[in-house]
Amino acid sequence: MGKERLDKLIASMGRYSRREAKELIRKGLVLVDGVPAESAEEKVDGEKAEILVGGEDLGYRRFTYVMLHKPAGVLSATEDARQRTVLDLLPPPLRRMGLFPVGRLDKDTEGLLLLTNDGDLAHRMLSPKYHVDKVYYAEVDIPLDDSDVAAFAQGIALGGDLRCLPAGLRIGADAHQAFVTLHEGKFHQIKRMFASRGKSVLYLKRLSMGSLRLDEALQKGDYRYLTEDEVAKLYGDL
Numbered sequence: 001m002g003k004e005r006l007d008k009l010i011a012s013m014g015r016y017s018r019r020e021a022k023e024l025i026r027k028g029l030v031l032v033d034g035v036p037a038e039s040a041e042e043k044v045d046g047e048k049a050e051i052l053v054g055g056e057d058l059g060y061r062r063f064t065y066v067m068l069h070k071p072a073g074v075l076s077a078t079e080d081a082r083q084r085t086v087l088d089l090l091p092p093p094l095r096r097m098g099l100f101p102v103g104r105l106d107k108d109t110e111g112l113l114l115l116t117n118d119g120d121l122a123h124r125m126l127s128p129k130y131h132v133d134k135v136y137y138a139e140v141d142i143p144l145d146d147s148d149v150a151a152f153a154q155g156i157a158l159g160g161d162l163r164c165l166p167a168g169l170r171i172g173a174d175a176h177q178a179f180v181t182l183h184e185g186k187f188h189q190i191k192r193m194f195a196s197r198g199k200s201v202l203y204l205k206r207l208s209m210g211s212l213r214l215d216e217a218l219q220k221g222d223y224r225y226l227t228e229d230e231v232a233k234l235y236g237d238l
Helices: 006-012 018-026 119-126 146-154 189-196 228-236
Strands: 030-032 051-053 065-070 110-116 134-140 157-159 168-171 177-182 201-209 223-225
Touching (some): 006 018, 018 030, 110 119, 134 189, 157 189
Parallel strands (some): 110 201
Antiparallel strands (some): 030 051, 168 177
16 A cells, blocks of 8 residues: 555544644654654555554554445435435444445435445446346336346347346246346336336345345444455455
């Protein structure tokens, strides 16, 4: 990673602003490897140095990965002047860490949403080049049959020259239920695919992205940090 300004490193963890970090350093409340920092401009490798702020370990992480169980009714966005976004579900320190959703879920769609500030991982997970599977559970108004499964497997045409990549469709125990596997993420794709088959989606929930599966212990609106193993497996998917 290399070295960065100390005040920037402290602020990147979300608890303090750059201005507050500078003031803490000025007051001698920031220790780097046991020695009081002399300047906010001091260059530090956050992944190697021990940084204490007010006697507490800064807990520096270059990137942060958060699993959110998105409820219906919130936007998959970082900000909106009128409506609540997924970032509004997080505590203030996390909201200040530059996290963003990896892909989007419609406002009325629930389930797994990955939030991170790791732009490279996000880009790769969303790129059709890497074919990261995304699995959804759906409920529709009209029963499904084998012809729907075949149509999804061939690739649904959405009109004009727009055609979806082949997708997996597995009918559930009830013919109104389905599990859909996508390798891409077009706008309202699942709803449009079912609409092309004369069916309306009544409920939609994302269950997984690659190796990352929604932790069903998370209640709607709750979040947790990804484990190191989960992050490693995500990179292994790419």
